[in-house]
Amino acid sequence: MDFKINILRVMPIGIEINRKCEICGVVFRVKYLDTRYCSGKCSKVALKRKRDAEAREARLDEVATSIPDIREYISVKEAVAMFNIERGTLYRLIRIGRIPAVNIGVHLTRIKRSDLESMFAKRPEAREEKNKPVPKLYSLEPEDCYTIGEICEKYHIHDSSVWSHVRKYSIPSRQIGNYVYVPKKEIDELYKSDV
Ligand SMILES: [Zn+2]
Structure with a gap:
């Protein structure tokens, strides 16, 4: 029981996941599964690049329509x-x-x-x-899937966290008998750690 409480306290992820910052390339420990940048500074750079690209598109649109x-x-x-x-x-x-x-x-x-x-x-x-969003192809055949229990074991993560991530990131699941199956590919992608 104590174990359960401890795990819940370190949500949102509860496991150590390291990712490469998409801007500066530094490897850092992410707080959330969808974190893409190491710092506020890099987030700002990313935002600025996005805005600049949009502004360029708008300028080109203006030229094209004229x-x-x-x-x-x-x-x-x-x-x-x-x-x-x-x-x-x-x-x-x-x-x-x-x-x-x-x-x-x-x-x-x-x-x-x-x-x-x-x-x-x-x-x-x-x-x-x-x-256009690329349509994702999922295999929900049991051999291509983990059960929720297998995910908890492999990634040392509590099942309530797994459930909340599956919901939050719209990962498909399939129930067969007493087990819920989730595509391995999606889960491995979600919890992958770069180091
Ligand atoms: Zn960075």
């Missing part, structure tokens, strides 16, 4: 705003002759819009595609 539909030739800047292609890649493809371009002066490269249309997705469509 191009008249009837205009056949567009600049590199406009091409980058309209299509899912980076500036450097575009210049390289022009240089090797993969994309025909005309030079109407210094820094005045023009590309035929229809040439790009046949090669690249429109940027907003590509963005939507990228942000």
Whole structure:
């Protein structure tokens, strides 16, 4: 009984999990299973990067919508705003002759819009595609699953914690007889420790 109380006191995780900070790469002990950054400083950097990326998207959208539909030739800047292609890649493809371009002066490269249309997705469509959640495939066959008891044993974690994580992170489960089965892959991913 005492054991149970002790475990509950060290929630939310109750086990030592170390992860690599997605910003600075330092390995740190996480407090919560979905912690991604080692410090407030790194969280701020991550937030700033996200905001900067959004601002860039908004600027590109503005350029793209300002191009008249009837205009056949567009600049590199406009091409980058309209299509899912980076500036450097575009210049390289022009240089090797993969994309025909005309030079109407210094820094005045023009590309035929229809040439790009046949090669690249429109940027907003590509963005939507990228942000679409990838459907996860789960196997709930017992051989691909742990029982809740097996998870407690393997990760030295209390069953009430396991249940709360399964609910919180929407991990599917399946009951067969007296046992509840949860996909091994999902659980191992959830409790993995980088060190
Ligand atoms: Zn960090």
